[in-house]
Amino acid sequence: MAALLIPWRNRGMRTRLGCLSHKSDSYNDFTAILPDKPNRALKRLSTEEATRWADSFDVLLSHKYGLAAFRAFLKTEFSEENLEFWLACEDFKKTRSAAKLAAKAQRIFEEFIDVQAPREVNIDFQTRELTRRNMQEPSHSCFDQAQGKVHSLMEKDSYPRFLRSKIYTDLLSQTQRRLS
Secondary structure (H helix, E strand, C coil): CHHHHHHHHHHHHHHHHHHHCCHHHCCCCHHHCCCCCHHHHHHHCCHHHHHHCCCCHHHHHHCHHHHHHHHHHHHHCCCHHHHHHHHHHHHHHCCCCHHHHHHHHHHHHHHHHCCCCCCCCCCCHHHHHHHHHHCCCCCCCCCHHHHHHHHHHHHHHHHHHHHHCHHHHHHHHHHHHHHC
């Protein structure tokens, strides 16, 4: 019984640590969040592009630097597993080989879905069980419901906080200052 409580305790500890963390308020060096050549990337990022991220969550996810900034924000909240799962599902859907499909599905399930998975995402019991049943014959759609729930959770919970975060507001300020 004690073993069953450990993930809950870990998740509770992550939540408490996330509330205590002020990392998101101390992001002045954006080179850590931007992929590739960060200084050049920040110079290329326009205020208009960064502002467009506030139009919709999907616009943010579809932009290379928006995705990087959102990932950095989620790390400060100890919830990057949600984005990593969503990205793993997107990559999984592009898999062509049937043999690779089954192996990737198993890896995703063990890493993100299974109870006590190392980077377990927060989904309800019914979704977890449906996904478990889908694993018997993996297809490109076997994670659709779980991915949809995680997307919705990020969109309704993390995304609004990201838009109010110091990471995002400072990034916008830096792109605007470059124009001055």
